[in-house]
Amino acid sequence: MVKLKSELTWSFSRDRLFNDCQRAYYYNYYASWGGWSKDADEFSRKAYILKNMRSVDAWIGDIIHQIIKWVIQNKIIKKDIAFEESKQKAKQLLTKTWEQSRSRLWEDNPKYNLNLLEHYYKRDLDRELLRIKLEKVTKSINNFYHSSLFEELSSLTKENFLSVEDLDSFDFEGTKVFAIPDFALKSNKYFLYDWKTGKPSDKDMLQLSCYVLYAIGKWNIFEEDVCVVPVYLNQEEVSFEQVKALSVTEVKAYMRDSISKMKEVLTNSSNNIADIQKCFKSKAVWKCKSCKFQEICK
Ligand code: SF4
Secondary structure (H helix, E strand, C coil): CCCCCCCCEECHHHHHHHHHCHHHHHHHHHHCCCCCCCCCCHHHHHHHHHHCCECHHHHHHHHHHHHHHHHHHHHHCCCCCCHHHHHHHHHHHHHHHHHHHHCCHHHCCCCCCCCEHHHHCCCCCCHHHHHHHHHHHHHHHHHHHCCHHHHHHCCCCHHHEEEECCCEEEEECCEEEEECCCEEEECCCEEEEEEECCCCCCCHHHHHHHHHHHHHHHCCCCHHHEEEEEEECCCCCCCCCCECCCCHHHHHHHHHHHHHHHHHCEEECCCCEECHHHCCCCCCHHHHHHCCCCCCCC
């Protein structure tokens, strides 16, 4: 088997964690390295288990993304999935993954079995919460079904669909950058959609702007050919309005600066080894309560 080599890569989520708490960034990207192996040392294994943990809100977001992806993929092959079927599938997913977490199936396989932070850290989590979350999932999926985009999907041909949550990467000045636009569509322009299941955040624009950079390289197009559309699915009125992304020059400057800061915490850049002492704990202690790594953060 080919041995995986650790390398410094960049993604919007990596940058977000780096800025949230460098110590959490260290646990997530460095301490957990190799923790997937049964032979891993205890600390790496623990960090790997914690890395794969999801909060309830992130888990709900994952399910909404999975259902919309499934609906669109079927649209591409001209198969319509009824809303009731989607709702049913979401409910099954929710129940199945909840059980994975409750019965700690992740102990054997953390990557493919849900481990909810709230279960792990013994927070209040009951069936009533599951019902409330199912309502949120249903509302978001319902909003998608009643959108102008959903209507438009039926009239499109296979060539209009560019990607549906496909993990992809591109090179930026020697660093591999990961990008996963939720949905990319080509009509008179190139439209990049991002499903948002939480509240709007000022970081959203940066994420979408990174996708613009990806689209330019991927489809060999110009900045002005790309339209970005954040879709807040859990609102009362869901808008599919395109928004103005940051310029490519601004995004590149941001990424360059972020990568350079990530390199500063390395002690060995060719083997991508970071120094925990250079990865400072966040001073915003309120973040620790919802942090996956609180068990190992001493
Ligand atoms: S517990 Fe707090 S300081 Fe430690 S990694 Fe998490 S957020 Fe950072």
